[in-house]
Amino acid sequence: SAALDEAEQLVQSNDREMVEGVVDYLVELGHTRIGLIEGPQGFRSAFERREGFLTAMTRHGLEMPDDALVQGNYRFSSGGEAANRLLDQNPHVTAIFASNDEMAAGAYHAARERGVDIPRDLSIVGFDDSPIAAHIWPPMTTVGWPIREMGKAAALKLVAPDTAEAKPSCFPARLVTRNSVAPPSKKI
16 A cells, blocks of 8 residues: 555655653753744644643643744744744743754754753753854754664665665664753742
């Protein structure tokens, strides 16, 4: 069947579970007011990351007010605009999870323009472990992919689909902790 053929070509990730882990990490540090900059509608990654975020917030019994969830489009400028909207609407947020590193970097920029210190006043976490995450200051906590292994598996699915290495694959991401996250300092 076409669905089975499509499934055999799949290289999967664990976006939802990783974002749940990000929220768990933030909650363990004491954050209870966490904002989300989600990706654009229509992208599976944006849907999975949003669902993981909301699932973890619910599991921890934390409120998720509508004004703490804003949408971006995976670009730097949209991250800054989304962070400004989020912080205008919900100034007590102590942490932001952005659905990719570009938007998280935009959130850094917006925070700095407001005089908000990262991570003392606001923790920010991205997703993808793109080069920008390690190059901005402070270096960004993010979710990282095993890109090389994923690329190899995808190529094998195309050039040698009958080999064992080309069967359906799931590549677990990992949390890359850097200096953009700290326990909240604000008195709420």
